[in-house]
Amino acid sequence: MIPTDLARPTVFKLGVIVNPFAGIGGALALKGSDGAEIREKALAMGAEKKANEKMAKALSILEALSGQFTVVTAAGDMGASVCESLGIPFEVIYSPDSEQTEGEDSERAAKAMVEANVDLLLFAGGDGTARNICSVVGTQVPVLGVPAGCKIHSGVYCVSPSAAGQVVSQMIAGELVSEMDAEVRDIDENAFREGKVIAKHYGEMRVPAELTYVQAVKMGGKEDEALVLDDIAAYISEIMDEEPETYFVMGSGSTVGSVMEFLELDNTLLGVDIVKNREVVANDVTAPELLALTQGKPTKVILTVIGGQGHILGRGNQQLSPAFIRQIGKQNMLIVATKQKLQALNGKPLRLDSSDATLDTELAGAFTVITGYKDKVLCSAQ
Incomplete structure (x- = not known):
């Protein structure tokens, strides 16, 4: 007979949130994408939404681990679309009221993820998105950012979407991944457009560090x-x-x-x-x-x-x-x-x-x- 504790496998639960409008003002020299007015201007100028494309690069790394994790996400371009495009099974636990999502939608989606007891919240966005997530999540669950915004001053983001996927794959595979508290920072976009960089600390979140336990031991002896x-x-x-x-x-x-x-x-x-x-x-x-x-x-x-x-x-x-x-x-x-x-x-x-x-x-x-x-x-x- 298989012991009870061995017969009860735990499947890693991954939360996925995408800010679909993250970064749309960057290529058009709008110095950010915060605020409905800026987003509307960017879209009118022909800006392309790239955040889902970047989340796809992160999630595609997990293909070899199919069956070892489940995904809970938000509807439409806030996560469900990218999961569907990659053939990743998912459950929608938050639906925004309109296609034009706001920071409040990221916050509500994050709250739903915490209540769903995710093992890791993976989100794509910029510093504004990190602020939204931090205001709700704090240090309750580990998070990891996929860089997709114009401004990436916060320490909660990986160096690239692919790097984020690698860290998540290590966690799903059961490797011991170091954890650290990382700072969430954002700048005043209006001041930035006037050539002034005014950054502010908004809190800290728990993030998995990029080194696995084995690598850390090799470095530290x-x-x-x-x-x-x-x-x-x-x-x-x-x-x-x-x-x-x-x-x-x-x-x-x-x-x-x-x-x-x-x-x-x-x-x-x-x-x-x-x-x-x-x-x-x-x-x-x-x-x-x-x-x-x-x-x-x-x-x-x-x-x-x-x-x-x-x-x-x-x-x-x-x-x-x-x-x-x-x-x-x-x-x-x-x-x-x-x-x-x-x-x-x-x-x-x-x-x-x-x-x-x-x-x-x-x-x-x-x-x-x-x-x-x-x-x-x-x-x-x-």
Whole structure:
């Protein structure tokens, strides 16, 4: 008989959004394409919409991975058209009210993607599109931009459409891809048309970096595990200092234990402890105690990966009940592990075994794993 967790394959869910009017003012020296008036002027001057063509270059890279991913997208030229042209199966989850789409359409489509729990949101546009996406998505899900606009000042874009396709293909194939926080910037187009470059910071989004885990190891050499554990602990400590009112639930395992040692706090190696503002609230709590102590309070849980198996839930931390995990939400699950431990999984996904199959399905997909001081990678879990 096939084990339950192996019989439940997770298919990568890719969100696709295209701003069909991105970049139409560039070739006509209009210094951008923001605003209905500029778009109408560009179209009247014979501008061609190129954003879907650029998204096609990115998506065409994924042809060899057919069956390993699904696509959710917006109707018409906001994504469905390019998927249809490439023969990629897709589901429309947002439809704009008119053919003349606006920034609000990108925002609504992005909101639908977040609610659909996409593993990655791939979008084509320029800095204006990145601003729209950022205003809705923030750091909730990883994103990646296909450059199609006149202005590309933001750090969320790949160097080319083909490069974007390569990064997405690595993620779908289950390779460990580094993650970083990238800045979203945009310039004032009216000032730009007067010869002034006034750029402004609008936020940050999570993006997959271009290096796979294996390439990063070749560049950085072999890890010193003790030093890496100190780096992880220092980063978690910094997060705790930034959130003094948050309850941090410390899951079992030696990696989490190293964080408690760094904080100089009593630790239950094979149990679950609760920490707030660098002080122990409770040691070795039961599942009912944990649920009661954190009810209605800001809470995060620190988990690690079981070496050789890849489990993050269901092995030695059954105190983290399905009710508790639902109470705090996936966004408050912080996973810590060394890259050596992840490498030892030989490409296998992280494992979820919460004893609630529905919850496991809801949690499945991309997770950020903290692998050092502000060093993270994206891993798939199922």
